[in-house]
Amino acid sequence: MIEALRKSYNEMSIHSLYDRAEISHVCQDNSVALMQSHFVSPKIMKYIKKCDKYMKIDLKDHQITFHFHGYRDFPVTISKIMLSVRQAIAVKCACNIDKQIDIYIIFAPYKRFYDLKKNIGPDHINGGFTIVNDGKIFVFRSEEYAKVMIHEIVHHCKAIHSDIFHGHDIIALRQAFNISEKTVLIPNEAIVELWAAI
Numbered sequence: 253m254i255e256a257l258r259k260s261y262n263e264m265s266i267h268s269l270y271d272r273a274e275i276s277h278v279c280q281d282n283s284v285a286l287m288q289s290h291f292v293s294p295k296i297m298k299y300i301k302k303c304d305k306y307m308k309i310d311l312k313d314h315q316i317t318f319h320f321h322g323y324r325d326f327p328v329t330i331s332k333i334m335l336s337v338r339q340a341i342a343v344k345c346a347c348n349i350d351k352q353i354d355i356y357i358i359f360a361p362y363k364r365f366y367d368l369k370k371n372i373g374p375d376h377i378n379g380g381f382t383i384v385n386d387g388k389i390f391v392f393r394s395e396e397y398a399k400v401m402i403h404e405i406v407h408h409c410k411a412i413h414s415d416i417f418h419g420h421d422i423i424a425l426r427q428a429f430n431i432s433e434k435t436v437l438i439p440n441e442a443i444v445e446l447w448a449a450i
Contacts, residue, residue, distance in 0.1 A: 256345070260345040261342035273309050273311050275309050275310075276308045292381075299361075305322040311341065318333075319357065327361070335398075343405045344408075347409035347411070348411075355388075358392040359393075364393070391404065402448045406444045406447050422437055
């Protein structure tokens with residue numbers, strides 16, 4: 253898979269992607285404002301509702317559409333956006349994901365943080381989510397948005413993503429790493445994160 257990723261990435265230039273992309277600033281996409289999920293903190297939802305800048309990049313030949321949302325401006329240049337588009341397409345191709353993917357990127361300025369006085373929740377660490385049966389991906393922090401986008405794309409790779417972990421697997425992980433029973437433990441997230449980092 254790594255060789256396929258390198259090949260896919262190297263065969264694609266930002267300039268050719270830019271030439272083939274349908275880029276629009278005119279239409280307004282309100283679907284992201286209706287997003288409801290326990291993965292999204294109220295602070296992020298408040299930011300989403302005030303977004304007034306929108307850009308859509310549609311690459312029909314790759315079955316992928318990007319929806320960028322921001323408030324007043326985007327914190328990254330178009331060349332950095334196109335670099336992240338190239339990375340996303342390379343991962344989609346290398347993972348043999350053969351379906352339409354819509355990626356909604358909200359450039360919320362809030363950084364990840366840990367509050368030692370509270371349990372860790374979506375406001376502290378979540379940067380995005382996807383529903384595997386659906387072709388929609390939501391990324392809602394400008395911090396590490398490209399890596400989070402890749403992580404969420406990898407969830408759609410049948411060779412990597414798995415929701416099947418047996419009870420004895422979870423118990424063994426909790427015991428080996430001294431993980432509290434109160435902690436929601438989803439081992440698949442660690443596997444997907446490893447592949448996203450690679």
